[in-house]
Amino acid sequence: MTAEPIVSIRNASVVYGKVAALQDATIDIAKGDFLTLLGPSGSGKTTLLNAIAGVVPLSTGQLLVEGVDMTAVPPNRRGFGMVFQNYALMPHLTVFENIAFPLRIRRVAGEQVHRKVMEALDLVRLTGLAERRPKQLSGGQQQRVALARAVVYEPKVILMDEPLGALDKQLREGLQGEIRHLHAMLGATVVYVTHDQEEALSMSTRIALISDARIREVGSPHDMYFRPRTAFTAGFVGTSNLMKGRYRGDAEGWSTVELAGGGLVRGVPRTDLVAGAEIMVMLRPEAIDLLGPGEPTSGLNLLEGEVTDHSLQGTTWRTVIAVDTETRIVVQRLSRVARSFPLRSRVQLCWRPDDTVILTQ
Ligand SMILES: Nc1ncnc2c1ncn2[C@@H]1O[C@H](COP(=O)(O)OP(=O)(O)OP(=O)(O)O)[C@@H](O)[C@H]1O
Ligand SMILES: [Mg+2]
Numbered sequence: 001m002t003a004e005p006i007v008s009i010r011n012a013s014v015v016y017g018k019v020a021a022l023q024d025a026t027i028d029i030a031k032g033d034f035l036t037l038l039g040p041s042g043s044g045k046t047t048l049l050n051a052i053a054g055v056v057p058l059s060t061g062q063l064l065v066e067g068v069d070m071t072a073v074p075p076n077r078r079g080f081g082m083v084f085q086n087y088a089l090m091p092h093l094t095v096f097e098n099i100a101f102p103l104r105i106r107r108v109a110g111e112q113v114h115r116k117v118m119e120a121l122d123l124v125r126l127t128g129l130a131e132r133r134p135k136q137l138s139g140g141q142q143q144r145v146a147l148a149r150a151v152v153y154e155p156k157v158i159l160m161d162e163p164l165g166a167l168d169k170q171l172r173e174g175l176q177g178e179i180r181h182l183h184a185m186l187g188a189t190v191v192y193v194t195h196d197q198e199e200a201l202s203m204s205t206r207i208a209l210i211s212d213a214r215i216r217e218v219g220s221p222h223d224m225y226f227r228p229r230t231a232f233t234a235g236f237v238g239t240s241n242l243m244k245g246r247y248r249g250d251a252e253g254w255s256t257v258e259l260a261g262g263g264l265v266r267g268v269p270r271t272d273l274v275a276g277a278e279i280m281v282m283l284r285p286e287a288i289d290l291l292g293p294g295e296p297t298s299g300l301n302l303l304e305g306e307v308t309d310h311s312l313q314g315t316t317w318r319t320v321i322a323v324d325t326e327t328r329i330v331v332q333r334l335s336r337v338a339r340s341f342p343l344r345s346r347v348q349l350c351w352r353p354d355d356t357v358i359l360t361q
Contacts, residue, residue, distance in 0.1 A: 004067050006031045006189050007052060007157060012061030014047050021047040023213045025061070029157070034183050034190045038200040038236070039210035045193045046161055048210065052191060053159050054078050065156070081150035083160040088146065089134040095121070095145050096130040102153045120148035123185065124178060140171040144178065151186060161193045176203055197237045201225060209233055225284075231359050234282045241283045241329045247358075249275030257281055257358070261324030263303035267353030273360070280359040285332040287355035290319065290341060291348045301356075303349040305329065307341050321347060 005028035014022040022044045029035050037045040050056040052063065054075035063071045070078055081102075089098050099120055103113045121127050124144040134142055143163060150158050163179075164172040180203055183190055194200055200207050201221045208218045209232070217224065217233045224237045234240040244260040247268075255268040257279065265281055273279065291297060293304070305323035312318075316332040319341060323329055329349060341347055 003031060005029055005064075006033075006066055007191075008062075008064040008067075009048075009052065010062040010064070012048075012051055012063065013059045014044075014051055014056055015059040020213050022051060025215050027208055027215060027218060029189060029191065031189055032187055032205075034192065034203060034205045036192045036194060036200040036204040036207045037210055038194060038197060038207050040236075041195060043210045044213040045195070045210055047213075049159050049161050049191060049193050052157075053080055053082060079156050081153070081155035081158040083143075083146050083150045083158065083163045085162040085165045089142055089149075091134050093133070094130065095126065095132050095134070095137070098134065098145055099148045099152050102149060106153060108153075116152055117148075120152040123151070123182060124148045139167055140175060143167065143175060147179065147182065151182060151188065154186070155188075157189045157191060159191050162195070163192075164199070165194075172199075179203065201237065207237070209236060211236075227357065228282070228359070230361050231280055231282070234357070234359065239285050239330060241285065241288075242359075243281045243283075243323070243327055243329075245279055245281050247273045247275060247277040247279050257356075259303065259323075261327050263301075263323065265301045265303075265356055267300045268356055268358060269353060273358070277360070282357040282359055283329070283351060283355060285318075285330045286316070287351045288329065288331045289333065289350045290321075290331060290338075291350055293346045293348065295348065297348055297350045300353055301349070301351060305347060305349065307343055307345050307347060310341055310343055319347075321349065323349070
């Protein structure tokens with residue numbers, strides 16, 4: 001038996017005048033999930049989060065919390081915690097009182113307030129700063145106060161809309177760690193909005209990819225990265241190489257794809273396609289290895305090209321290879337172990353059949 005989802009959205013749409021900001025969204029959020037809503041700007045992420053919060057009413061559809069219809073319940077009675085991009089702290093209150101605020105409005109007893117606020121401060125590593133005011137804190141510290149305030153009354157679900165968007169890269173990475181830690185420590189259910197795919201990959205238990213007001217694909221970070229189902233996902237999550245091709249069926253005992261620009265991909269893992277089907281082959285940059293001309297390969301994939309760019313990125317060499325007049329393939333190999341190839345040299349591209357992803361849309 002699977003546990004009842006803590007939140008279910010069913011066929012939810014939000015229409016602003018003539019703009020459909022969210023169309024027919026259906027998703028279940030399990031207890032303990034860290035669900036990230038990922039998508040380009042204007043795709044509808046905030047709209048979906050606000051619809052869950054109840055800040056934005058649904059035009060059609062339903063929202064269930066633990067199986068109970070809450071579509072018409074106002075935001076303050078849903079029991080969700082919110083964290084926004086701009087900390088939204090109250091400037092005249094101390095850090096302590098900012099964090100205590102949700103407890104005060106719930107009329108929690110004084111001693112308990114003190115204990116819970118101190119625990120929350122500890123959790124976000126701000127012990128000792130309780131008496132400061134928000135303007136006496138750095139951006140990262142303010143955002144940690146906002147996190148503490150969102151978790152202090154142990155809400156069923158914590159909703160976060162780009163909470164790290166205003167911070168620089170280093171601070172953002174530090175706080176990503178804090179939020180992961182909070183999620184693990186509290187066993188909380190989190191719905192998190194970001195347009196940053198790396199952040200989504202590193203934080204989430206599940207990602208919902210949104211574009212043009214629709215949920216396009218939902219999956220674990222691992223599946224979204226290694227087994228995307230659409231070219232859009234492959235392109236939005238991580239760097240992808242896409243090549244057009246035609247599925248040739250089981251010739252020579254192999255499932256084979258003939259690439260449009262020349263080249264063969266054999267040992268293709270997927271066999272439920274009809275011969276002649278137009279497909280795309282997707283390869284991640286780090287799945288590909290490079291060899292010099294004539295060097296022995298597994299023979300499973302036959303693809304050659306010319307190096308058009310080669311640069312050291314630190315951890316990896318990034319090499320760009322023209323395999324035909326239109327197609328450029330990006331390859332990333334660990335710089336500690338991979339050798340360097342000069343510009344304009346000929347190379348063979350090799351990869352394991354398992355790393356071939358076949359996309360039909
Ligand atoms: N109050 C509103 N009135 C009219 N249109 C709106 C309103 N709020 C959002 N929209 C429109 O709905 C669409 C989705 O907006 P939303 O804010 O959900 O996008 P987003 O994915 O959060 O984008 P971003 O990454 O830029 O924050 C956009 O086209 C936006 O212009
Ligand atoms: Mg937004």
